[in-house]
Amino acid sequence: MKPEQLRYAETHEWVAVTDEGGRKVGTVGITAFAIEQLTDLVHMVLPKVGKAVEQGKEFGEVESVKAVSSLYSPVNGEVIAVNSDLPNRLETLGSDPYGEGWMIKVALAGDGGASKLMDHAAYQKQCAAEG
């Protein structure tokens, strides 16, 4: 996935919305900026398939040596797939955050609220202000 094609939450999650057999599916992960800020990841908790997620609400957690951080869903819908092996190979988050580092796929309700998210340019501006 190209970062330019993704939508972004202020809390540093990304979502790629695709059309799969007539329904909209959002693939969710966290950004390279977030991973660099976290550093020294040791653990991650992801939800189970079937869990309802809500935009801005916690769907999992990622833990570094220093602290634990919540993962917030950028979209509304239901989890239909989980990258369940990801917690066993956290280095993937650093090497391929927008591909193999995906976390969950969500069947969106409507557009899942994706239109409220930032585009790449707006997100880059936010990172520059925070970094």
Place this chain on the structure above:
Amino acid sequence: MTALLQTPLHVWHAAHGARLVDFAGWHMPVQYKSIVEEHNATRTAAGVFDVSHMGRIRFDGPGAAGFLDRLLTRKVVGMGPGKIRYSLVCNEAGGILDDVLVYHLQEHGGGLYHLLVVNASNRDKILGWLAAQKGPADEVTFTDRTVETSMIAIQGPSALRIMEPLVGADVGGLAYYTGRETTICRHAGIVSRTGYTGEDGCEIIVPATAAAEIWERIFTSGKDHGVAAVGLGARDTLRLEAAMPLYGHELSEQINPFQAGLAFAVNLDGRDFVGKGAIAPKKDDPTQPLRVGLTLSGKRAAREHYTVHSGGEKIGEITSGTFSPTLQQPIAMAYVPPTNANVGTELSVDIRGTAEPARIVPLPFYKRK
């Protein structure tokens, strides 16, 4: 808001990509790149730490030893020149105001003086306490030397080899917990065989104006030894593995030295000091909560303020916790009732709503070979 204080090495930290945070009013590096890499460099080679934020207070005058002896839980009168002791400063109620190192040092010219190294977070409190405790009969003057000087810790198996070419005195020949005035890169300074990581090493105190030059020289001397700059993040994981208490976490005015496991830092024999009357009965108090070490079998770390449970009942609270880079598992310290404090006791920690199994283990978690 008042501006954050900067150490003489602040420019270096900023230029080397450090993530700088407010720590006790100082703008300090929490990490340069990775806490784990900095931690491992200290365990396997050498880590260099800017600890200039620690308070340094000098005591002069014929009454200095007696004055400090009255305020510290260990004897200061009779400490030979070059000796350093870990000690506590307590209030009248026996609560811990700070944990400190007291140095007895000899000047190049032969004069003797004492130095107190205190936590950055407690510097103002201790300066105020010293002023309040000093009576007209005390022939002592004390001077806050924190800003005029800089303090650097070099820790790890290669630390002394890196420092030997830079220090006039024989660093390797210094006994543990001794120190002396010497030259460091030809600047007058103090070297001591002390640290806060569980590794061998030393700490130096140098003029603030010479700190940047000396810091660079340490990296030049250490470049073939795997030397790394280390921030406060790894300083915390290193001291936690070594089970060294940190003020504001394991130590506070509500905690007495005995329950903190610091009986070695209290000398009650034939002497008096502020807080002794309140502390002495606590020595054998069988009811007070005790500091213990916990390991967890999962990967989620028990963090400060998480609650500790036995059979569903809340019995205590985590004071510090992290994922140990050396042991590759979560470690934590907590205060629990003595009936739950034996090594091997199975407890649980409430980690964000889930009871995670934890077991009491002997401290320290890590001891160098």
